[in-house]
Amino acid sequence: MSFGFTGVTVELGGTTAIEMVDLDVEAGAVTAVIGADGAGKTTVSRTLVGLLTPTSGTVRRPSTDAIGYQPEAAGTWRDLTVVENLSFVARAHGLVTGTDRQQELLEVTGLGAAADRLAGELSGGMRQKLAVAMAMLPRPELTVLDEPTTGLDPVSRAEVWRLLARAAGEGTAVLATTSYLNEAERASHVVVLDNGRVLAAGTAESIRESFRGLLGVVASRPEGAPAWRRGNQWRVWAREGPLPAGARVVPPDLEDVVTASAYARREAR
Amino acid sequence: MTARLAETSAISKRFVDNLAVDGVSISVSAGEVVGLVGANGAGKTTLIRMLLGLLRPDNGRVMLFGQAPTRATRRRLGYMPQSMGLYQDLTVAQNLDFTARVFGVEPPRLEGDLASLGDSLVSDLPLGLRRRVGFVAALSHRPDLLVLDEPTSGVGPLARAELWETIHDAADAGAGVLVTTHHMDEAEQCDRLVLLSAGRAVAVGTVEEILAGQVTIEATPADPAAALDLLETAGLPALPTGAHLRLPGVSVASVRSILGDEVHLSESGSSLEEAFMTLARAG
Numbered sequence: 317m318s319f320g321f322t323g324v325t326v327e328l329g330g331t332t333a334i335e336m337v338d339l340d341v342e343a344g345a346v347t348a349v350i351g352a353d354g355a356g357k358t359t360v361s362r363t364l365v366g367l368l369t370p371t372s373g374t375v376r377r378p379s380t381d382a383i384g385y386q387p388e389a390a391g392t393w394r395d396l397t398v399v400e401n402l403s404f405v406a407r408a409h410g411l412v413t414g415t416d417r418q419q420e421l422l423e424v425t426g427l428g429a430a431a432d433r434l435a436g437e438l439s440g441g442m443r444q445k446l447a448v449a450m451a452m453l454p455r456p457e458l459t460v461l462d463e464p465t466t467g468l469d470p471v472s473r474a475e476v477w478r479l480l481a482r483a484a485g486e487g488t489a490v491l492a493t494t495s496y497l498n499e500a501e502r503a504s505h506v507v508v509l510d511n512g513r514v515l516a517a518g519t520a521e522s523i524r525e526s527f528r529g530l531l532g533v534v535a536s537r538p539e540g541a542p543a544w545r546r547g548n549q550w551r552v553w554a555r556e557g558p559l560p561a562g563a564r565v566v567p568p569d570l571e572d573v574v575t576a577s578a579y580a581r582r583e584a585r
Numbered sequence: 586m587t588a589r590l591a592e593t594s595a596i597s598k599r600f601v602d603n604l605a606v607d608g609v610s611i612s613v614s615a616g617e618v619v620g621l622v623g624a625n626g627a628g629k630t631t632l633i634r635m636l637l638g639l640l641r642p643d644n645g646r647v648m649l650f651g652q653a654p655t656r657a658t659r660r661r662l663g664y665m666p667q668s669m670g671l672y673q674d675l676t677v678a679q680n681l682d683f684t685a686r687v688f689g690v691e692p693p694r695l696e697g698d699l700a701s702l703g704d705s706l707v708s709d710l711p712l713g714l715r716r717r718v719g720f721v722a723a724l725s726h727r728p729d730l731l732v733l734d735e736p737t738s739g740v741g742p743l744a745r746a747e748l749w750e751t752i753h754d755a756a757d758a759g760a761g762v763l764v765t766t767h768h769m770d771e772a773e774q775c776d777r778l779v780l781l782s783a784g785r786a787v788a789v790g791t792v793e794e795i796l797a798g799q800v801t802i803e804a805t806p807a808d809p810a811a812a813l814d815l816l817e818t819a820g821l822p823a824l825p826t827g828a829h830l831r832l833p834g835v836s837v838a839s840v841r842s843i844l845g846d847e848v849h850l851s852e853s854g855s856s857l858e859e860a861f862m863t864l865a866r867a868g
Contacts, residue, residue, distance in 0.1 A: 351741075352713075353712050354711060440626065470858045470862055474822060477825065481809075485809075495739060496770075498769055501826050510741055544749075545749050545750045545774070547773065547774050547792075575742045575746055
C-alpha cells in the first residue's frame, strides 16, 4: 500500500506553500522529507493527514482513524504521566484492552522506568520518543511525524530513527520531516524540499548518483564557476567540461548535490 | 596559532540541581573557526554566556583578550544569538543604525543582494536574509571575536553556503569565531571542534583528529528488524541505514556474539555523528 501525493500544490493565504509535489510513502518503509524552515515540510505533513486541502493535485491517504500524526514540537500532554499519555491515545482509538501494546512500547522506547513521570518533566529526547510511541500505538496504516528529531542530540536522534524503523517494521507507512540532511541515510526514501518544490528525490544513494558534471576541491574561490565553501577549501562545480586547473576531483556528498541543485534552480529562474 | 582571544579554564556552572557546565576548557584564537557541538541542554548556551561575561562561573576562569571579562572587553565582541538580536518591527537600516550607535561606529554599508533591503522591515524578510542581516549587525563594529549561536539553523542550502562564506571571510580577516550548532554537517565547516555532552567536553580537535581511530561496524542481517531487536536488548545502539545496521564504537566480537557467525559484518570509519555517539557514551 502506498500513500502520498501526485502533483500537489497548496496555497495558503495567497502564497504557494508547496508546488507540484510528488510523494510516495510506502508501507513498511520510512520516507524522510528534508528541508529548511519555510521549505514546506509542515504543509506536506498537514496535507498528507488531511488537515489542509490541496489547491490542485491528488492526495492518497487511508481513512482518518488509520492515521497517526504528531505535529511539530507537540503531541504529548505535559501534565499527564507517560502511561497516562499512552492510555489516553489508546482510549481515543477505542482500544480498551491496549495495555499489552502500551507495555511493549514502554519497553522499546526505554521509557519503562519513567512510566509514572510527567511528560513535562522528561528530557527532550525522552519526550519525543513518547510522542512517537503515541503515534505508533494504534498501529496506524500511515504515521506522519513533523520534525521528531529537531533539537535532539545525535544519540536521541538515532533512537527516534530506530523507533521509526521499528514502526515501519510493523508494516506502517512512515513519513518523517527533518531539517538534518545527514538523516537522509536513515530513511529508505528521501524527498528534499526547497522553497516548496522538490529539489531531489530517491534513496540517499540515488540522489548522490544523480549529480551531473564534475565536483572538485580547490584552495581559493574559483572565478566564473559555481562554488561553495567547505571549511578551508572550496567545492567547485563544472556542469559541463573540465574543472578549473588545479582542482582535485571528489565524489559529491548529499550536501553538495543539494547545494548544486539549488544553484541550478536559482539560475533557471 | 596566533593570539588567543578567548579562553576558559575548567569552568563550571550549576543551576540548582543541574550541573549545566562541568569543568570545560576551550580556547579561540585569531583567524580560526571553532565549533561548539552538542544537543539542546548540553550546556552550549551556558558556556557561551560565561565566555561573554554575561554569567559568572562557579569555578574556573574566563579570559577574554588576556584579561577577565569587563565592559571594555565587550566592545571587542560580536554576538549573534539564535534570535539574531534584531528588532522585528524596525527596518534593516534602522537596526544597523541602532547597533552602530550603541558601539559608536559608522553604520555598515549593505552590499550585494542585501543592498536593496535597507527599507524592508526585518519581519518581512525570509529567514536566510534575516540571518545575514543579523550577521552584518554583529560584525558592524569590527569585533575581534565573533560568537554565533546556531547561525545557519533553519536556512536553505544556498543561503547556508553564503552564510558560511561570510563566516570564513571574517576569520580570514583575522577574527576568531566561535559557532554553536547541533548540525553535524555544519561542524565539518569548522577548523576545530569541541563536542559537548551533558555539560562536559567529551572531545576537542579537528574533524580528522576526532575521527581518528573511530570505527563503526556495518552489519547486513537477513532480517534487519529482528537484528535491531536483539542488539537493542543487548544494549548495543544500532543505526538503521538503508538495508544495513551501523554500530559505532563496538567490537566485531560483541556484534558476532549477538547476531551469530552468519551475519555479514564490515568495518569502516565513523561519521562525525557516529563518533559523537561513541564519545558521548564513553564520556
